[in-house]
Amino acid sequence: MAQQLVIPIRGLWLHGCELQAPDGALSVADNVVIDRENVASPRRGFDILTTGFSDTSYRANKLAFYQSKLVAHYSTNLLAYYNAGVWTQLTGTFAPPANADTASAYSTIKTRFVQANQNLYFTTSAGVYKSDVYSATPVAAGAVKALDMKASTSASSSVWLATATNVAYRCLWGFKDANSNLILGAPSQREVYANSSGATKAVDLVVTVPAGISTSWFLQVYRSKASGAVDPSDEMGLVYEINPTSSNITDKSLSFTDIVPDELRGATLYTSATQEGIAAGNEAPPLAKDIAVYKDSMFFVNVVARHRYYLSLLAVGGTSGIAADDTITVGGITYTGRSSETAASAQFAVVTGGSASQNIRDTAVSLCRVINRYSSSTVYAYYLSGPDNLPGKILFESRTLGTSSFAVTSIRASVSGSTLAVCWSPDLPLSGTAESSVNDSYKNGVTFSKTNQPEAVPLTNFFTAGSKDDEILRALPLTNSLFLLKSDGVYRVTGDDASNFRVDLFDSTARILAPESAVVLNNQIWALTDQGVVSITEGGVQVRSRPIESTLLSLQGQSLDKLRNLTFGVGYETERKYILFVPALSSDTSATQQYVFNTFTNTWTKWTLSKTCGIVGPSDDKLYLGDSSSEYVNQERKSFSYADHVDYGFVTTINAVAGTTLTLTSVDNVTAGDVIRQSATVFSTVESVDSVAGTCVVSYNALFTAASATILKAISTKVAWVPITFGNPGLAKQIREVGLLFKSDYTGTASILFSSDASPAQETETVVGTSIGLWGLFAWGSVPWGGQNVRRPIRLLVPRNKQRCTQLTVEFRHAVGYAAYQLNGISAIGEVNSERFRRA
Secondary structure (H helix, E strand, C coil), rough: CCCCEEEECCCEECCCCHHHCCCCCCEEEECCCECCCEEEEEEECEECCCCCCCCCCCCCEEEEECEEEEEEEECEEEEEEECCCCECCCCCCCCCCCCCCCCCCCCCCCCCEEEEEEEEEEEEEEEEEECCCCCCCEECCCCCCCCCCCECCCCCCCCECCCCCCEEEEEEEEEECCCCEEEECCCCCEEEECCCCCCCCCCCEEEEECCCCCCCCCCEEECCCCCCCCCCCEEEEEEEECCCCCCHHHCEEEEEECCCCCCCCCCCCCCCCCCHHHCCCCCCCCEEEEEEECCEEEEEEEEECCEEEEEEEECCCCCEEECCEEEECCCCEEEEECCEEHHHHHHHCCHHHHCCHHHHHHHHHHHHHHHHHCCCEEEEECCCCCCCCCEEEEEEEECCCHHHHHHEEEECCCCCCEEEEHHHHHHHHECCCEEECCCEEEEEEEEEEEEEECCCCCCCEEECCCCCCCCHHHHHHHECCCEEEEEEEEEEEECCCCCCCCCCCEEEECCCCCCCCCCCCCCCCCECCEEEEEEECCCEECCCCHHHHHHHHHHHCCCCCCCCHHHEEEECCCCCCEEEECCCCCCCECCCEEEEEEEECEEEEEEECCCCEEEHHCCCCCCEEEEECCCCEEECCCCCCCCHHEEEEEEEEHHHHECCCEEEECCCCCCCCCCCCCCCCEEEEEEEEEEECCCEEEECCCCCCEEEEEHHHHHHHEEEEECCCCCCCEEEEEEEEEEEEEEECCCCEEEEEEEEECCCCCCCEEEEEECCCCCCCCCCCCCCCCCCCCCEEEEEECCCCHEEEEEEEEEEECCCCCCCCCCEEEEEEEEEEEEECCCC
C-alpha cells in the first residue's frame, strides 16, 4: 500500500544516529539559513567596502564601531577608521597584548574594544588606550600620577603661615576629554613644610611636570590647615590650579607662590580621610588581556602591572653612608651624588647639614626629583616614607606598561674593596648581576575602576578568580553578573560596587577553548568550550551544539591549536543568530567555515566563508567581516531584495559583445550562475563558460558594452535530508516519487541528487525553476515589471535504480546569483515491499 511522507526542515543533525533523527533533520545545510520555522533560504551575500587598507597584504584582525564609524585593528599593530568610503590610519602603533606565558596554548591574543563614558577603550601591549573622538590619536587611558614637589620659604610680601607651624601639600594632574569626562590622576607624595623662619611667611613651591602632560592638562595643588603638629593633617583643600605652559613642559617644572590663607582653601582633595582615603588614588589602568563594563565600572582581567623596584637609603655620610661621587644606576641611567642638585646633569644632592633622618630624607627626595626630571630617565621615582615610617624609602616604577625589567646597581666611590653598596637596603651590587625590577602579573587577576570612572583604578580594587595557574581568557557582562571565562571553568562576579563585588566559581565543567568565540547574544554568553558550544545565563550553562558535536570534536582532533586561535564568534541580535567561525583544516590560516545557530528556530546550518573577524553594525544592522584573502572588509548585502543573494567576486573587463556572448579578459574564475554587472540596470546571469575561447554566454542581452564589469559570485546552496526510511530503516521499500515543497520557487536551474543504500552513487536530475526573476533577469516585455515568486511543489520520479532501497537520500543544490527561494520540506511516495532488504 502506497504511503506519503512529508518531511519539514529542522536543521543539521550530524552527531546522533541518522536513523533516529527528528523529522526534518538535515545532513547538509550549506549556505542557507532557517530563520523561520521549517523554511530554508539562501544566506545573504557580501559586498566589499569601497576601499581597502593601504597595503594589499594587510588583513583586519578585529572590528569595532565608534561614533558611527567602523574601526579596524589590522596588520599587526595598526588602527584605522572608515569614513566617506576611505580608511584613515590613526597615528601610532597599537600591538595587541602579548602572552607572557610561553607555555600558554593561546598564542594569538586580539585587541578587545569596549565603550564607556562615550569613549572607546581598547587593549594593547602597552596598556589600555582610549579614543574620545574617532579621528583623534588614541592615548593611554588614565591620568598620570603626580610626582614630587619642593616647598621653601617665600620672600613674598603676601604672608599667611605663622612661624613654628607646619603644613602639608599634595598635587595632582587632570584634564577633561573631548566628551567632557573629568579625568583626575593619583596625588603626589606629601611635601611637608615647616616654617622656622621666625616670621609669618608665604610658601614657594616647585612641582615636577611628568611626561605626557600637555597645555590642555591642569595642575591642582592641595594643602592642609596650618598646624603646630610635626605631622600636619592629610585633610587638604585646593589652593592652586593652573594649566602648564609649553616652557613648563620643556623644563619639567612649574613654580608658584602659595598665598592662600587657610580660610580660603577650596574643594577637599578626593583622597582625604573624609572623602575616599589615600588608598583610593586614581591609578591608571593596568595592562590587561580583556576589558568589560559591569555595573558602571570597568573591569580589567589577566593583568600585568608596571615594573617596580623598592629601595631604602640607610645612611648619608660616614663610612657606611652615601657620599659625594657615589653613584646609583637605575634603568641604564647613572645618577651621581654631589653637594648640590643639578637635574639636567643627572646629579642629586647628598645632604649632610641636618639630623641623620633629615639627611636621609632630603638626599632620597633629591634623588627622586632628579630621576623624575632627567630627560633620559626610563623610570619615575616616588618617595614613600611618611611620618610613621623610617626615612629613605623609595619606589622606582617604569614609565610605561609592557616594558621589560630594569636593573639597579650602585658604586661607592668613597669606599673601595667592597662588593656591595651597603648604604642601600637591599644591598646593591657594585657590578655583575644587578638587582632587577619585577612586575606583578596575575593570569587570574581582576582589577576594576571606580563607578563611572573607567580610568580611575585604585590599587586596592583587586581580586583573583580561581587558580593562579589558569588564566582568565574572557570577561563578558550580562545584566546581573560579570562572567569570567577561564581555562579551568566559568566564574561569576556579582555585586553593585567596590564595597560588595565578589567572585565565585559558577561552573567547573565548561572550559573555554577559543577566547574569540565568546559573545553576548540575547543576554546570554555564547562560546566554544570543551563541552561544545554553550550558552551561559544567570541560571547555568547549557550545551547547544549537540547536533553538530561530532564535527566540532573532529576539528579539535585535526588541530586544537588552530581551533583555539583562529575561531571567533559573532552575535547577531536582530537575526537571532550565533555565528561560529572555525577553521576546517589544520592547514587553514583563517576561519573557513561557519556554523550558524538560530536561537528562535533552534537550528544549525553551515556557511562556507573565509574570514578573520566580524561585527554587526549598530546603526545599519549589517554584518561586517574581515576578508582573509584581501585587504578589504566585507559588508553584508541587506536590501531585502533579489540583490542580496550574491557575493562580491572581482572586477574584469568585457572586451567584446556579440548578442548574449561576452568576451572577457579572463574567465578563469567565472562559473555558470554568476552575475555579470555593469550598472543597476545592466547585468545578467552567466549561462555557460567557454574557457578556451575566453567567452561566456549570459541569459539575455542586457546592453553590455566593452568596458569594466564586476563578477558577482552565485551562492552555492545545498540542502540534504537524513535518509528517508518511512519510519523503519530495516524494511525494503520502493520509493517512486519525491516532491520538494517550495513556498517561493527558485530562479534558474537546480539539481536534485538521489542516492540509496542499494545504489550509493549519486544520480542527478536537473530541474528549471518557475520563479520569475526580478528586473534584469528576464527579457523586456516578457513578464510584468518586478516579476513574481511562485509557490509550488517540484515533483520528480526517483531514478529507477534508486527506487528499491531501505534508505533514500535526496539533496537539493542551487547556485544562481540574484535568486532566492523558500524551501519548506520534502514529500515522498512509496510502499514497503518486504521485511527482507538484503539477500542472505
